[in-house]
Amino acid sequence: MAEQDRRRRMEETKKQWEEGSLKKVLNRFPERNKVFVTGSNTEVNRLYDPFDLIDFDYIDELNFPGEYPYTRGVQPTMYRGRLWTMRQYAGFGDAEESNKRYQYLLKNGQTGLSIAFDLPTQIGYDSDHSMSHGEVGKVGVAIDSLEDMETLFNNIPLDKVSTSMTINAPAAVLLAMYIAIAEKQGISSSELNGTIQNDILKEYIARGTYIFPPVPSMRLITDIFDYCSKELPKWNTISISGYHIREAGATAIQEIAFTLANGIAYVDAAAKKGLDIDTFAPRLSFFFNAHNDLFEEVAKFRAARRIWAKIMKERFDAKDPKSMMLRFHTQTAGCTLTAQQPDNNVVRVAIQALAAVLGGTQSLHTNSRDEALSLPSQKSVRIALRTQQIIAYESGVAETIDPMAGSYYLESMTKKIEQGAMDYINKIDQLGGSPKAIEKGFIQREIQNSAYQYQKDIEEKKRIVVGVNQFQSEEEPMKDLLKVNPEIEKRQTEKLNKMKKKRNEAKVQKELKLLRKTALSKQNIMPSILNCVKCYATLGEICDELRSVFGEYRESLKI
Amino acid sequence: MKNSIIRVLVAKPGLDGHDRGAKVVARALRDAGMEVIYTGLRQTPEQIVETAIQEDVNVIGLSILSGAHMHLFPKLMKLLKEREAIDIIVMAGGIIPGEDIVELKKIGIKEIFTPGTDTNRIIEFIKENVKVVR
Amino acid sequence: MKLSDRIRQGDTRAAAKLITMVENDFQQAQKYLKELQEYCGQATVIGITGPPGSGKSTITDRLAKHIRKIGKKIAIIAIDPSSPFTGGAILGDRIRMQDLSTDKDVFIRSIGTRGQLGGLSRSTQAVVKIMDAMGKEIIFIETVGVGQSEIEVIKVSDIILLLLMPGMGDDIQIIKAGIMEIGDIFVVNKSDREGTDRLIVEIEMMLSLNDVRKRNPAIIKTIGTENIGIEELWQEVERLNVYLQDKGEMQLRRKNRIRKEIHDLFLENWQELFFQFIGEDNIENEVQKILKQDIDPYSAVQKLTEVFKKQIIKGG
Known part of the structure; x- marks a missing residue:
């Protein structure tokens, strides 16, 4: 009874707020935009409140750290341990x-x-x-x-x-x-x-350093799985990568959907070869991108863990919990770095790195501020590393596990991303799995559409990038950029020739x-x-x- | 009935596979009413020049992020000269440091667009520089 | 040196420039095309058509590579659709033909449809002539898809390869309706896929309805990406070429093409003349009247045509 009373009171109060003070303010001061969206064009509500989490089941959706579906993290102590x-x-x-x-x-x-x-x-x-x-x-x-x-x-x-x-x-x-x-x-x-890294599917989709066609490439990969399960049991045989997919212009939802769809394809291929799922699945690891939209990114990492756990358990019938745990490396988003006012990139990287840590990453690379201009200089690399250290030792976010959990917004967003990604995964299944979807160009087209939309949004100033389409300023060109010694090619060729003679x-x-x-x-x-x-x-x-x-x-x- | 359309070759020299920029630009140029010939990744200077000539393009747009521009671009400009095709306007985009931009402009690359460039600026540049008989 | 002489000597740059002129300003280009006419008629023109995804670019690339081994000079015309809204286009067929781009005996040209149906087949024919005059021995024309407009364009060819692939579902029903008749050789590409045998049976069934006096087209299985069946395909093309020559069919086809060319050119000239003479104002005038229900479109056009006719007779 008390529960129902509380709910009724909440509903009444919300209605009062909406029709009272909110309406009054909106009439006098309209909001900045008609619609608000995330960095990936997902609509964001004015407010998230308990009504958004009415059917929320803590154990099913989050559970405790180190427990299925691992939404809160893959280890019971997370960064408190290491x-x-x-x-x-x-x-x-x-x-x-x-x-x-x-x-x-x-x-x-x-x-x-x-x-x-x-x-x-x-x-x-x-x-x-x-x-x-x-x-x-x-x-x-x-x-x-x-x-x-x-x-x-x-x-x-x-x-x-x-x-x-x-x-x-x-x-x-x-x-x-x-x-x-x-x-x-x-x-x-x-x-x-x-x-x-050993992830060829995303090379066809986004990164471009492929050599062989898909069928023999998949064979090389499953041969490695098989060999390592016997000879190199501690080796991570693949790092299934969403990083480059995101860099190519995918949204957060597309990033995890296409990455996990690729993951499914690798598991399928290995299973077809006759490998037992629990011998190789614990050695699969992932690699994601950390973009600017803090909450959306944290939600993305959590959603990815939850989806993968369910896929491994329900679809592939894995038994070993380690097969269900999505462990991942994160790199901050190179595509968000601007050539204009490059020092601003330090701030972007800090926010992105924070998202990765709040999302429970196992390892992290932070980009350097000058990477839109050239290879990073030594000094810039140091600032990037220090950024991680400040988050680790000064911000306090590593002292408790999954600190953003329970936020109405975060949990709603996690759910939304999970649903969006599952819709894509189902679509890709219908197309015959990700290798087929790549061959048909479906995945590439989806990404390119997002990339084009993003660019248009910036050009129409629907999206503001500081220093690029607003808040520009005259600036001195950046100095001390790194130069690679052009002699290396000659030296390397000479070494090669000498070796061949020996x-x-x-x-x-x-x-x-x-x-x-x-x-x-x-x-x-x-x-x-x-x-x-x-x-x-x-x-x-x-x-x-x-x-x-x-x-x-x-x-x-x-x- | 005259029906002149600007033709642009969008090419990716070098070995890097980052084609997001190239594809976004290709699409923007198409939407601006141009014909865009897109040849894909890993193009050698020889391939690019030969394609530009066969396709009789007004503009070559190069996109590169691997850092090999100071090696590949001069080679390409030399080939264009050899083939007496320097009337083709060459522009470039990608991760190209300021001091290299100065050098590349000296060898005849007309414009270099760094990350964050508005596609409308590229379209305007082409329209200003290509003289198409209408 | 004259442009036409340069083209005859195989100058790529000159040929490419004239092709641009054909596309941009046909009236001006005609001047040069006239000079080339007597050097044409040597090349074999092969049309490659089929639904999207059937692997047209790959098959073209593979065939071209195969023929290059024999030493013949090649040209490829790759047609892609233009946007009906902006007139722009992304022409991406060369992506599959990268290895051919630096072979000096291969000339590839990408062409946008530019939204003018009659115009496209006319300019394609002109492009074929330019390549022919350059000394290219085999000319491929690769179309966008399999619509009615593509059929018009592909008819510029001597021999037409129709590409199909298994797993198209009911698509074959649609294809049957219009274009199956134009295939001289049927190519079942991606033939390592499920449904290949069924597709072949379907094609055979459909062909059995054909005129019995005609030679039934061959069906060749290929896997373009793996270079399988390419040699057989080319052998069949050569066999068919000889057969068509012997039967006098090739001569007939060429004659029909010339007739069509005259028809197209004539139509275009008159069309231009007509609209120049009538003028946009007069047309707008009639539009207004039709809107007001003062006249119907049939009578309006009849009236304008009469005016035009009288003027022509007077002028002549």
Whole structure:
């Protein structure tokens, strides 16, 4: 009875407020806009109150941290136990320079490395390939053969660090090199800890560093799942990424919908291959974007955890709770950085990083303020790292678990995003799953429409970007931008040529031939690749061999 | 019946796959009544120049975020000159530092648009610079 | 050097410029087309049509690569739709043909429909001539989709390949209604997919209703993305080409095309003349009268035509 009385009182009071003071103010001072929307164009109400959460079931929808559906976080203590990993993506020039940088970072207490590879490496070209000109060592480190990897990890004990590698199409080759180095260091592969991105579907959708067509690409991925479940049990075999999908212009809802749909496709592919779900699913990890709209982003992370848990339990019948836990890395949104008044970007990054932490991320990369202008300078990278540290040690948000839970707005938004994402996932299921939806161009088109809308909104000033379409000011061009040494390409090519003269050429050719045979068969390809890298076959040679068997992917236009 | 339409080649040289900007611009140009030839990712300077000539475009728009612009753009301008096609206007966009912009303008790139540019500015630039007989 | 001479020597730039002129100002372009006419008629023109998603660009790309191995010079006309509202277009077919773009014996030109039906088939024909005069031996025309307007355009070809793919559902019913008749060769692309056999049976059934005296079109299975069936497809094209030549059918087709060309050109000239003479004011005048129910549109046009006729006779 008391419950009903309270409800009636609330209804009456709300009505009084609406017809009384609210109406009076609205009549005299109309609101700024007719409709208010989030950063992703989702409508936002004037007010959220208990009426928005009338059927809210705490246990079903949130539950306690570390409990299904993990909305409040995947661990029972979250940041009270251990802070998130501050993992700054870095790498440039050649292996020697990067190695120095990693050693410096490790000496200063960092335990996780995050390796950026240059574009030729990501697309499986050696540094002397004609397509590599001008790109060697630019956006990351150049790796041509095991020799470069040896230099890259020189004096770094692979059993003591966790290494995250942003590598996709040739992930199997780089992973094989990593295993080979561990072997040389006398470390068993079962002790290796780290992540490869290995998410090809989002390359077709948004990032563009693909090599092979979808079918052989999926085979490479499931071969890795299978191999690692036996040989590298602590390795995260994939980082299913929404980051780039969001950067390409997707909304928050689209980001998690398309990422989780890709996740479903990988699980399906592995299951089809006969792998037991609970052997590989606990090693799946995710990678999301943190955008500007604070509440929407926090809601997005929470919704993603809840959806994935339900999918794994209900759709795939996973038994191990670890299979249901969505663990993720976050990077702040590069696309929100402005070339105008770049110092303002520090503030944007702070808000985005806060969203990631309030959303319960496992690790975080914060962007540097000058990234809309060039590769980040050392000073800018430091500010970005300090931003995370201020959130961790000064803001107080890490002292309690999921502090925004229970907010009428946040919980309503979490629900809304979950529903929106599920609608997309169902649509993609109807199209035959995400690989089919990508082939039909559905996902790309949805993203491009959002990107175009966003741009139009800015141009029509429906959306304000400080310093870009409002509050502009005259400014001095930014100084101290980072320049990559143009000599690197030459140096790298010379090293490559020298290495090729030293190696046992007959053995290389023999192993490449065997690789070809394996590629044509149904056998797991990992052992053959491992044999190739061990005798110093180059990344380009291995990928060329695979290109000749698998063919190359060609994008299609979906505008 | 004369029916002149401005033709623009939107191209992505270099290996980076970030085509959000290129596609948004392509669409905006189409909506402004232009014909846009879009050739996709990983285009070499040779491919771009040859395509521009075959398609007889008025403008080439280059989009690059990989940092290889100082290598690829001069090569492209040299090829255009060799093919006697410097009447084609070349513009570029992407992550290009200020000091490089100065250099690139010296070799004949007419305009460089940095992130945050209004697409209407690009449209105006093209309309001002392309002399189409009407 | 004269523009037409440069084109005859295979100058890409000159040819590309004339194509632009054809699209922008046909009256002016005619001057040059006249000079090229005597050098035309050597190329084989192959039309590639089919519903969206059937893989037209991929098949064109693969066929082109295959033919390049034989050493023949190629041109490709890729047609994409223009926006009816702005006249703009995104022409993206080249995306599938990237490897061909630096082959100096391949000339690819993307064309927007520019919303003028008769105009498009007329300018496509002119573009074919320019490429022909350049010395291209095989010219492909790739259309947007399979509507009525595409059929008009594709009829510029000597041989038409109709692409279909399994899993189109009831779409084949729609296609049957208009365009199945124009296919000289049926290409079942993406033939690794479910429903391939059923599609072939459907095509065969439909073809069995054809005139028995005619040669039944071949049905070729391909998987464009994997380069499967391309060689067989090209062999069939060559076989059919010989057959059509022998039977005199090719000559007949070319004759019909010339007739149609004259028809189109004539119509356009007269149309322009007519509207120039009548003037927008007179038309507006009649519109007003029709609105006021003073006259019906049939009588209005009849009246204007009479005026025009009299003027022509007087002038002649």
